[in-house]
Amino acid sequence: MxxxxxxxxxxxxxxxxxxxxxxxxxxxxxxxxxxxxxxxxxxxxxxxxxxxxxxxxxxxxxxxxxxxxxxxxxxxxxxxxxxxxxxxxxxxxxxxxxxxxxxxxxxxxxxxxxxxxxxxxxxxxxxxxxxxxxxxxxxxxxxxxxxxxxxxxxxxxxxxxxxxxxxxxxxxxVQVEFMDPADGDGAMFPTGNLVDDLEVPGVGTLKATLINAGIPTIFVNAEDIGYQGTELQEAINGDAEALARFETIRAHGAIRMGLISSVDEAASRQHTPKVAFVAPPRDYVSSSGKTVAAADVDLLVRALSMGKLHHAMMGTAAVAIGTAAAIPGTLVNQAAGGGERSAVRFGHPSGTLKVGAEAAQRDGEWTAIKAIMSRSxxxxxxxxxxxxxxxx
CATH class of the missing domain: 3.10.310.10 (Diaminopimelate Epimerase; Chain A, domain 1)
Incomplete structure (x- = not known):
């Protein structure tokens, strides 16, 4: 042969x-x-x-x-x-x-x-x-x-x-600047709202910020889904029911964002949107064993990528976090304490990350001007x- x-x-x-x-x-x-x-x-x-x-x-x-x-x-x-x-x-x-x-x-x-x-x-x-x-x-x-x-x-x-x-x-x-980072050609907030009531069968109705910045992202409050925002990978990725719940949230959020027309389509679009949960600052121990103090961060964020909790934070999701934090009223901004801000430092499973962002209202709609972060x-x-x- x-x-x-x-x-x-x-x-x-x-x-x-x-x-x-x-x-x-x-x-x-x-x-x-x-x-x-x-x-x-x-x-x-x-x-x-x-x-x-x-x-x-x-x-x-x-x-x-x-x-x-x-x-x-x-x-x-x-x-x-x-x-x-x-x-x-x-x-x-x-x-x-x-x-x-x-x-x-x-x-x-x-x-x-x-x-x-x-x-x-x-x-x-x-x-x-x-x-x-x-x-x-x-x-x-x-x-x-x-x-x-x-x-x-x-x-x-x-x-x-x-x-x-x-x-x-x-x-x-390496400093990276994401210019006009709203994903695609649509509105940064595809529903027109900074916070939506997202109905998720089997989960309930959740407050959610649905944003296209860096990458389409669905933000929910950690406490609304039974978490503190301090979780590490094993707390989520070892729980099949939790992963299924997050996928259901992601699928229904994708529909509300206009990215898919039916829940079935979510399986063939795993990369987007992302789903993340946010919480106010509190002390926790990162995956490396380093203590992250509440005083060192503005908020906590955990995000899932391709169906699993990310070990740190996706760069595009960090753009979404920074942009949403810059806009008073979003769940991300609320978790960070509210008000106007041009940069935010958030805690993730591996430690912390700072991202700067500029956003402005034009003709009554929010638009992202740019987001900046350092990587290597x-x-x-x-x-x-x-x-x-x-x-x-």
Missing amino acids: THVPQIRVPATYMRGGTSKGVFFKLDDLPEAAQVPGEARDQLLLRVIGSPDPYGKQIDGMGGATSSTSKTVILAKSQQPDHDVDYLFGQVSIDKPFVDWSGNCGNLTAAVGAFAINTGLVSEERIPDNGIATVRIWQANIRKTIIAQVPITNGSVQETGDFELDGVTFPAAE ARILMEGWVRVPGDSF
Whole structure:
């Protein structure tokens, strides 16, 4: 019996923020995968090792969590005044699909470095020493992101002393600015309300802030669903009933946001929207064993990604948190104590994160101007990934 041999595809394995992913240049992909469609999806699924009924992704590059089952495709930008086009694919772990419905804010921190290292940014835009401003076009949501990448002796600086909770080792700081971060072309508050009464069968009617900023996100109060906001992963991810309840909340919130038309569609749109719960500050012990004092944060937030509680915080959800916190009256703003604010520091399972945001009312509707946060990124491995030649 004849078997098709493996092919190799140039790729770079990178950490960005609290996520990891496999990065590709568009023109390095096999020709059939250079355009959207089944061939591209099948290739990325095989690279990551999905679908895996064992949930381990042993036969691929994925790490069996939503934070490590990610792919990025970059190309020289086709947009005026931008350097690179950034397309993100969230790969399902146990199902055969790639979700292209949203961005990954954490991996955004690695996009600028990859673009510089692979020649996608013009040399005249890169200083010998200092900061390279990389203008990123986020193709999933059609928005501009600015990454400030440190440069030393003409090369991307990856090492440094910037510490990020959820990442073990320090690295160089990369400031990321999400410009006009409302997701897609619709209203930032798709229902027109800062707080809605969300009816969820089997759960009840919950107060909810439904926002499109960074990524579509459903915020509910922790106490309304029986939590304190101090929970770590094992408290949620080991509870099948809790996960099912959160998925039901997510599905019905997605309908209210106009993202899907029926609950059944939620299963094929796992990446968006996110669901998160918020609470006022209180002391807790993070997953690393470090104590987070109530006095050190403005509020507590826990968020789920791809059906599981995230170990830290998704970058795009952090944009949603910062934006919602800047708008008086949202549940996030209320949990932070109310009032106007241009930045917020929140507690998550791994520690704390600060995000700045600007929002304003125009013609009676709120709009997000920008959100800013610092992350870090570095190359973990570079070379080629190999996949069976008949897998896509």
